[in-house]
Amino acid sequence: MRLTPGAAHDIDLDRVDLFDLDLYTSGDPHPIWDVMRAKAPLHHQVLPDGREFWSVTRYDDVCRVLGDHREFTSERGTVVTHLGVDDVAAGKLLTSTDPPRHTQVRRAIGARLTARAVASWEDRIRQAVVRFLEPALDGDTFDLAEHALLLPAIVTGPLLGIPERDWDELVQLTAMVTAPSDPHFQHGSEAATLAIAHHELVTYVTEWVKRRRSAGDEDGSLLDHLMSVRVDDAPLTDEEIALDGYSILLGANVTTPHTVSGTVQALIERPEQFEKAQADPSLVPNLVEEGLRWTSAACNFMRYAVDDVRIAGGTIPARGAVVAWIGSANRDESRFPDPHQFDITRSGAKRQVAFGFGSHFCVGAPLARMTLRIFFEELTRRFGSIDLAGEPQHLRSYFIAGLTHLPIVAQKRKTP
């Protein structure tokens, strides 16, 4: 989807189709969300097949829906691709589990992903990022979006405990889950694409657990850690390990690349912002926050109302599906003045909710933040200028806001 909105135009909210994949591939959702925040902060849409959902688009409402599990449960599924079909992994897959069980499992898994814990990986990640960036400086056109799909694998592969030979396939499979209708990733129908990807990813982790069990030692990796996690003095079941391992692979793979590509695109369009960051590396952490806000790679998450609930001037009926539009919350003018300005010196950029909000806040956020900081430190240090070398192409997905192609040409930075 376009991250810099085009000109405002008349929008008929009764006819808006938020599930129209063309809107995200070639359209412009931001002007629609602007009108929704202003005129219909609780929006209702019925799909042609009868499924229906409510949408919240304002920052405060998005936070409430994501954060209050008593009003809005995760246990019937959280991804809009599955709207209307209850999640059979409820209570087993961490993201589809409510507190108190969620709190205990998340704490155990998250212990290995705190900012303090991931700090020890900084040098290794920096080496990986430098290796990743080098080919972009050899003077030829470099498709950043295409290459970036592998970046999380390069960076986190060793930490997760996944051998390099498996990464290409895993990156393909996780992309299939998040954009099952994108021609780059589709196999047969959308349903078949999702089933193949889910099946093969869960099977991959299950086989991995079997191999690790028979090896009988520990390799210190994150997936290994899942096998040793104890909750209420009991280990996770093999099914939970497979599902949470799947979720971690997905989380690592499908958002970071798009944050990288979307932020670099914003910098290409605004050379003065890039120059600011080159001149003052201490701006990079805030550049990362602004890039997260700007791209909002996880465009939305879904919850289901437990009972009738009053929100945003209306009522969502009990058992109704509600989509919290993170991409819109991060452009809410009441929180972010001039929200459609990309400004690496923006104060309050850190209040972005690109990682979600509340108990399901991204467990990998400290690792993602550090990886992005290192990426932009190295980019601003090594790259003199970056230009577009072709038309960017957007991911065909209403769940993940991303790019499939971003051809660039870059010059080495000459001055230190």
Add this chain to the structure above:
Amino acid sequence: MESSPQVHQRGGQDEASDRQAAPSSAPAALVRGISALWAEHLHGCDVGPDDDFFALGGNSLIGIKIIDRVSQDYGVRLSVRAFYLAQTPARVAELIEQGRTGT
């Protein structure tokens, strides 16, 4: 980041399963056997030879069970991809037939 890996009988707007049913080259008894096996795993609903797995409410958990049963009952290990792309009992029966004759 999250997505549940289980349920997906309904696709989005790009649903492309509009392939026409073609006469199956697999023996009718085999097609009936596969239809019955699906019915068993899909809450006992009626399953015809050209019914779509996902339209019937199939998901990857059910898929795993059916692939295992096919392996036990017919001695043919179907690939996950082949199974989900086949999508109907008639075409799954063809895959089994091919697996048996090694074609």
